[in-house]
Amino acid sequence: PMTRLELIERLRKALKDGRFHHVLRVEATAIDLAKKNGVDIEKASIAGLIHDYAKQRPDSDFINEIKQKGLNPDLLNYGNAIWHGIVGAELIKDELNVWDEDILNAVRHHTTGAPVMTKLEQVIYMADYIEPNRDFDGVKKARVITAANLQAGVAYQTKHTLNYLIANGKPIYPKTIDTYNAWVPQYE
Numbered sequence: 001p002m003t004r005l006e007l008i009e010r011l012r013k014a015l016k017d018g019r020f021h022h023v024l025r026v027e028a029t030a031i032d033l034a035k036k037n038g039v040d041i042e043k044a045s046i047a048g049l050i051h052d053y054a055k056q057r058p059d060s061d062f063i064n065e066i067k068q069k070g071l072n073p074d075l076l077n078y079g080n081a082i083w084h085g086i087v088g089a090e091l092i093k094d095e096l097n098v099w100d101e102d103i104l105n106a107v108r109h110h111t112t113g114a115p116v117m118t119k120l121e122q123v124i125y126m127a128d129y130i131e132p133n134r135d136f137d138g139v140k141k142a143r144v145i146t147a148a149n150l151q152a153g154v155a156y157q158t159k160h161t162l163n164y165l166i167a168n169g170k171p172i173y174p175k176t177i178d179t180y181n182a183w184v185p186q187y188e
């Protein structure tokens with residue numbers, strides 16, 4: 001596997017400047033949340049760095065990967081927002097030689113969440129949402145809630161993201177609904 005510094009060089013090349021700095025902020029936020037929640041710091045660092053590795057790839061790369069790896073064909077009905085995590089994890093295996101399934105699952109679930117998430121997956125899902133440059137209505141509340149209780153943060157993000165998607169007429173990936181049902185009624 002690559003060292004952190006080798007991964008950083010690969011990410012610098014794969015991403016535009018703004019996105020590159022976002023992943024560095026997600027890494028720092030993930031390390032902070034990992035320390036507070038007893039999560040492996042090394043895995044939080046690597047997962048934070050690589051979570052958006054595939055974000056700027058053309059649609060054709062994802063479509064090829066879905067077909068080649070025999071992923072669920074329903075994925076073809078969605079787009080980059082859904083693909084860059086779930087399908088991005090396959091590109092990461094192919095191209096960055098990261099094979100740790102805990103880290104890959106954190107990448108896979110960083111956009112939609114999942115009904116069952118490890119603490120590492122929760123840390124990456126939340127770090128992506130609250131990294132210091134995020135600026136949306138409710139981000140301050142999201143930071144306060146997440147600092148107090150990681151699982152309550154997951155529920156908060158899941159509820160607000162689904163609300164945003166519906167308000168804007170976006171297609172909802174079924175796993176996003178499953179995540180909502182598993183987390184929001186329980187933690188509200």
Ligand code: DGI
Nearest residue numbers: 052081110111112128161165170171172173176
């Ligand atoms: O990649 P980032 O911008 O750092 O953040 P992200 O991967 O968490 O989210 C990317 C976008 O995906 C964000 O605008 C919310 C959106 N999203 C989350 N769940 C769904 C979704 N978009 C659609 N269409 N359907 C979903 O279920």
Ligand code: FE
Nearest residue numbers: 051052110111
């Ligand atoms: Fe992302």
Ligand code: FE
Nearest residue numbers: 110111128129
């Ligand atoms: Fe996110």
Ligand code: FE
Nearest residue numbers: 026051052128
């Ligand atoms: Fe991100």
